[in-house]
Amino acid sequence: MEFIIETKNITKKYDGFTAVDSINLKVPKNSVYGVLGPNGAGKTTLISMLCTILKPTGGTGSVNGYDIQKQAKEVRESIGIVFQSRALDDILTGREHLEMHASLYGVPGNVRQDRIEEVLDLIALGKKADEYVKTYSGGMKRRLEIGRGLIHHPRVLFLDEPTLGLDPQTRESIWEYIKELNQAQDLTVLLTTHYMEEADKLCDEVAIINQGRIITADSPKNLKRELKADTLTLNVDSPEEFIIKVRSLKFIKEAFLLDGEVKLLVEMGENLIPEVVEFASREGFPIKSVELEHPSLEDVFIKFTGSKISSEGQ
Known part of the structure; x- marks a missing residue:
């Protein structure tokens, strides 16, 4: 397998605080690769080092075969970036944004207009190209930012929280768009997100x-x-006491408390609910409610970290 992004023990410290701690990444070429975590986990710091915006305080990294410290210029020529914070000028049109960035990225004048038309078609903004950005919806603005990052045909597109602040319907349309770009453009996408x-x-x-x-x-x-x-979520009185008791059941793989509720990891959860309810009643802990969930990424995150990502996280 060919890897287009690699890091070896990459680290970033600020006055004794370690924001990124010896991270090793291998991102396959032409994949959509996600870095999932809460606000303050180090996601933006990591992506900023890979984009050569920040210098690591330890370790190494490469993007498209170029060292992020020794060959920063070549790295920048290989990548497109869409930042978490919006960076559009409302008094410019979509076309003017693309023209400005094509110039900044050094796209040759003889191909610039063709490239702009190509990107406008890609991001489905051809009909709105000559209208002011202030008239665009949130999803259209995000597509324009992504298109701007594609104007110079990068090998890697970095997206920092690409759907933050968008409504669920627009978020899903952006997901579909990113996936289509990845498949159609020979493009590797690395994104940060807190959305499971x-x-x-x-x-x-x-x-x-x-x-x-x-x-x-x-x-x-x-x-x-x-x-x-599977995960059984139980609402019982005295959950701390109950969790000690319930761990005696042989089929319980793991038991822990989260937000005052008892979480039980079991196999074939639907078959075990009656037995858990009977056990709880027998031990003097009548169950107020029980829910069955099949594994999700949130369960994975909770298992490895002991907490969940806040919906307000980054």
Whole structure:
């Protein structure tokens, strides 16, 4: 397998605080690769080092075969970037944005207009190209930012929280668009996200990051398969006492508390609900409610970190 992004123990420290701690990544060529984690986990710092915006304080990294420190110019020529914060000028048209960035990226004048038309077609903004950006919807603005990052035909596109702040319907349309770009443009996409569903639906491989470290990495399917368990969520009185008792059941793979509820990891959960309910009643812990969930990326994250990602995270 060919890897287009690789890091070896890449590290970033700020006055004694370690934002990124000895991360090793291998991103396959032409994949959509996700870095999943909460606000403050180190996602943006990591992507900023790979884009040569920040210099590592330790370790090494390469993008498209170029060293991110020794060959920063070549790295920048190989990549497109869409930042988390919006960076569009409302008084420019979509076309003017693309013209400006084509010039900044050094796209030759004799092919620039053809390239702009090509990108406008890719991002489905041809009919709105000559209208001011202030008239665009949130999804259209995001597509324009992605198109701007593609104007010079990069090998890698970095997306930092690409659907943050968008409504669910627009978010899904952006997912579809990113996937189509990946498949049609011989393009590797590395994105950061805190949305479990985004990582699950969009990414070929996901690296879970927490407190500056990569905890685990694999395809979403394999990560969920590793749990080999369904989750039973129980609402009972005295959950701390109950969890000690319930661990005596041989079929319980793992038991823990989360937000005051008891989480039990079991195989074939639907077959075990009656036995768990009977056990709880017998031990003096009548169950108020029980829910069955099959493994999700959130379960994987909770298993490896002991917490869940806030919906307000980054």
